[in-house]
Amino acid sequence: MAxxxxxxxxxxxxxxxxxxxxxxxxQVARMNVAPRVTHVHIVDSDQPSGGVGEPGVPPVAPALCxxxxxxxxxxxxxxxxxxQLKS
Numbered sequence: 001m002a003x004x005x006x007x008x009x010x011x012x013x014x015x016x017x018x019x020x021x022x023x024x025x026x027q028v029a030r031m032n033v034a035p036r037v038t039h040v041h042i043v044d045s046d047q048p049s050g051g052v053g054e055p056g057v058p059p060v061a062p063a064l065c066x067x068x069x070x071x072x073x074x075x076x077x078x079x080x081x082x083x084q085l086k087s
Contacts, residue, residue, distance in 0.1 A: 002060035004029040007082045027082075 008027040012019045020026040042052075065076040068085070076084060 002057040003033065003064075005057075005080070006061045006064055007033070007080055009080045 004027075007029055061079065065081070068081075069075055078084075
């Protein structure tokens with residue numbers, strides 16, 4: 001979900017209407033762009049569990065942008081970044 005938002009998360013409008021009707025015409029990340037390895041660290045706590053999936057979403061954008069900068073020297077300054085990767 002986070003990778004889809006960072007790479008492709010743009011909603012386009014035409015004449016005041018959203019051009020996307022559902023996920024069939026809204027690009028989402030597929031398995032071929034997913035990381036091959038993901039490390040998950042669960043921290044022991046006496047607190048009740050909750051929100052296990054959502055906290056990982058916000059750090060994806062800065063982590064990916066920093067990785068792109070480390071690999072290419074190019075800073076990403078706006079989202080979605082998909083089109084910027086092609087140039």
